[in-house]
Amino acid sequence: MKHSGSRSPRHPGHLTRRSLLASAALLITTGGTRARVVTKVLPWDPNEAYPVVPVKPGGYLFFSAAEAAAVDAIVDRLIPTDELGPGAKDSGVTTFIDRQLMGPFGGHDWLYMQGPFAAAPLPSQGLQSSLTPRQQYRQGLAALESYCKTSFGGRDFVQLNADEQDKLLAGMEKGEVTLPNFSSKMLFAAIHANTLEGYFADPIYGGNRDMAGWKLVGFPGVRYDYRDVIEKPNQAYTLPPVGMQGRPAWGAR
């Protein structure tokens, strides 16, 4: 019998190896029940069963060219390139967000999305919107574009100068800007959260290029063994960061 997989596959499309594992030795049926049955031997196999597929930069899968340009401009203000090093745009954060939106995060696939959705939830009740991240970006960016064109004499966000952009973003952060049919606060919160994620996540996801975010703070990445550091309290850590795919000095991947 073929392994039927879990009811909510963790990484749709990447079940092959785990399924193979299961069908080779482990899927024993007990009177027909479709369970994965483990008995008498510990099921394991070298290497990760659901490895992350590295993001290949280049082009956009979710964003249109105009949306990508707007996101580029926004994240460039949220974490600017300055004397301290590359910012979000120059670290690939727009690509990071684009690819995240295409995955389970973009559809809130793992969240509880059944209604009814309350009109006036308590702040303590957290996320209560029916809008997925994909919908938030698509509708929110369109609303921002329309707002800019109306309020700034036909210019869109990309065409505003840095001061105008900062002022607008500050207003959106506080929810003081009224976009047509979309919460400016929600759009700001989504982009802000995803920008931090992309800037500091492992470079395998497309952001944090050259580990710019990690270098900014001095996070060494995934070295996974700091016994030497714990032996030397209050001393600077000097080795360069390493990501899940190594680091550039080890050769291109």
Next chain:
Amino acid sequence: MVRRLPRKDVVIVGLGWTGSILAYELSRTGLEVVAIERGPWRDTATDFNIGTAPDELRYAVRHDIFLRPKQETLTMRNNPSQTALPIRKWGSFLPGNGVGGAGVHWNGQTWRFLPDDFRIRSHMLERYGEGIFPENHHIQDWPVSYDELEPYYDKFEYLAGISGKAGNVKGRIQPGGNPFEGARDRDYPTPPMRQGYAQELFTKAASGLGLHPFPRPSANISVAYTNPYGCSMAPCTYCGFCERFGCANYSKASPQTCVLPVLVRQPTFEARTECEVTKVNLAGDGKTATGVTYVDAAGEEWEQPADVVLVCAYALFNVRLLLLSGIGKPYDPASNEGVVGRNYAYQTGSGSTAFFEDAKFNSFAAAGSLGVAADDYNSDNFDHGPHGFVGGASITSAHTNGRPIQFHPTPQGTPNWGSQWKKAVRDTYQRVTSVGAQGSVMSYRNNYLDLDPTYKDPLGRPLMRMTFDYQDNERKMANWMADRCDEVAKAMGAKTTQVNRLVGPWSVVPYQSTHNTGGAVMGSDPKTSVLNRYLQSWDVSNVFVMGASAFPQNAGYNPTGTVGALTYWSLDAIKKYLKSPGPLVQL
């Protein structure tokens, strides 16, 4: 149509810490044991592989190994006058899923509760009188004492290889340990972890203030260790990927490292994963369980008959399964009657963030239970008379990680973005530490669990509804503790500090603690407890319920040590029950 499978001696619901320990101990006696787990099978090499395990985005932010709210969540509100809404995305707490359960993704702080914690009601009454208790409280003594549990704490600590320093061996206070702890028979199985620079400063400062700091007991172990089952663990490398992650180093105690390798070799044991138990089935008299019903990965329903049902899911889901199965009378706060869902409690967090002029805390070199604590303000180790609250907290200096998506603190007043933010993040990362207070939460009439009238899971069963808020007693306690933390932070040499108080209603948004307790509490009186002192259901004597759902209220500690001890304590009783079935406590 539900199809019936061949009978087993024991069916276990959920294969985490408690389920795996019971499965091993019972199957090794020759009993036929089946464990039914709704999540996937998980193993170190395949699921927490070293090449992919240290992935903050995937595990810490996107919650890859946690229960998916889509599969099951709860609804929540702060008080009974409000309408509960579903927790659509986990925040305040993170329930586990799959083989290993929350024992996969925990930090590993493995405490014993103090002797006074087990008789808190009697003790506080004797020392302070009835007036010390908060309004509408449900504080009650545990039906077991510390001395009764001591050998079982010992068993769990030796199973998990806990690294620590004893403070009280057979009544003799040990230098460097916690002088407030209950007497233990012997020291921890492995020596304490190495500590970082912040802990060095904390130890000096706290000692200077008259406190008694000690390295906290850790399931991220300091040296290689082989446990009494024959499972081996490797020394912790301080990688800083513990909570929210599986350990790729075999260094964090979990069912995977400590139990499963020997459990699966038991010929009478079988695990069925990706199967969700929907109900414990009862015989016509309502007093005997006949087994469980579950839904498999294809959506088919099956009945698994068994002589004994061990409910070993996460605390919250134990309570829901009892409610859905009709075992025990559901609690009703209006009449203050019923027991299932009663005495839900949680944990407080408060403290002080400390910014230093010049320091390199290297917080990325860390482990989930690396840290130094002082128990001078925990339980009743200090005079509560002047303060007017019940409970206490452990005061701790710890670094569990330096993972930058979620750890990039800035001083108050820093903008949330832009070049100023970027500079503040860079300047602060190495120079910030904190002193925290993890505190107790008492039980109250209006903090409880029941079934939601509106929202359902994908199988059409009602979600559980959580009604909870911190009460004045907890706010008073936590905020007093925050000031104590701030004193220590200042004494450590911080240039500036920020006091973090418990303000506003409890919110599901920021992460706080996955220490959800109560709802199926153990006790001496069936009117105020679901389980007797052996974790046996008062109503259905072949059902035993493990986990922190049994805590009558929560202490100022992480729950897992006590959950482990209670499991071994109950195991002895289950064995007794198997020889001579029936209620183990006669009224």
